[in-house]
Amino acid sequence: MLLAGTYEKQVFGYRLKPTKTDPETGGLTLTRHFTHAQHRAPVTCAALAGPIGATGAGDDTIRSYDMPSQAQLGLCPNNPATPSSLAFYTPAGLSFPRNLLSGNADGSICIFDADPFVHLITLNIHRRAVNDLAVHSSGKLALSVGADRCLAITNLVRGRRSYHGGIGKEASLVKFIGDEEKFFMVQDSNVGIHSTEDARLVAEFESPKRIHSAAPGEHGLLFTGGEDRNITAWDTSSGKAAYCIEGAHSTRVKGIVVLTRNGANGDDDHPYLLASGSSDGIIRVWDVRNASKEKPNPLAEVNLKSRLTCLAGSTFKCEYNASR
Secondary structure (H helix, E strand, O other), X not given: OEEEEEOOXXXXXXXXXXXXXXXXXXXXXXXXXXXXXXXXXXXXXXXXXXXXXXXEEOOOOEEEEEOOOOEEEEEEOOOOOOEEEEEEEOOOOOOOOOEEEEEEOOOEEEEEEEOOEEEEEEEEOOOOOEEEEEEOOXXXXXXXXXXXXXXXXXXXXXXXXXXXXXXXXXXXXXXXEOOOOEEEEEEOOEEEEEEOOOOOEEEEEEOOOOEEEEEEOOOOEEEEEEOOOOEEEEEOOOOOEEEEEOOOOOOOEEEEXXXXXXXXXXXXXXXXXXXXXXXXXXXXXXXXXXXXXXXXXXXXXXXXXXXXXXXEEOOOOOOOOOOO
16 A cells, blocks of 8 residues: 655555556556545655554644545644654554654654544654654654754653754654664765664765655665655665666655565565655656666556655555445
């Protein structure tokens, strides 16, 4: 499943559906699952965990969705400020998220119960806007970066900030990597790989142009996209580029989602999938297994005909109802 937000206030849900009628797509097609136009301002952020999605917008609201039923689950109309980032927390072994966190333009982080969708607490973390946040799989801490040029660690058990330190230059993205012993921060065109234990810098690399989106993949890879219109896979251990899909889009890449499908017996029936979205509204799905040898062709593509602002994804399998 993919969830996309646009500048035109619309929210799109898409399913990646197998097909045998068009061999040129590699057996896959992106099919629109729903469209919502309930936000009253451009959509700023999106998150997806299992069957549950959420979007935030410039109207200071957050809306949540049940992806399979195409229904809205809830609305938070009194968020303290425009949400700039969203992240779900899903306990190990569960497919349904327990909490949703929002980073906001006033520097606060809000915590919501995901079922039912209700506000639990607001924490004042940054002095200026939260640019991005990430929740540890333990549910005990969250990382965030803000326009105050600081990295913050929030103790989610005690509900308070445990660390807040300057990082020299404003960071736009922060996420955990793999086993979560590391995390990465994006500062303009620079990516720093840090130890989660002490925030020590262990590797860094530089993209030719500003990075707008990034997502960790398998085997220590980190995928980035931005102003260069490429999708680059970086080795987080060496800090070197493993391969690059040049000209992946004709405009800046605004969203990258890794949809890894491993066959239970290591077979080839489940390709390694990556979805990318650009500011002109084009979403493409790639099989990146052989991208180091040759430029892949998109397995599936769709044009939103709107300006894409954010993209989120989940490997949750949504059953298709042919009567719709």
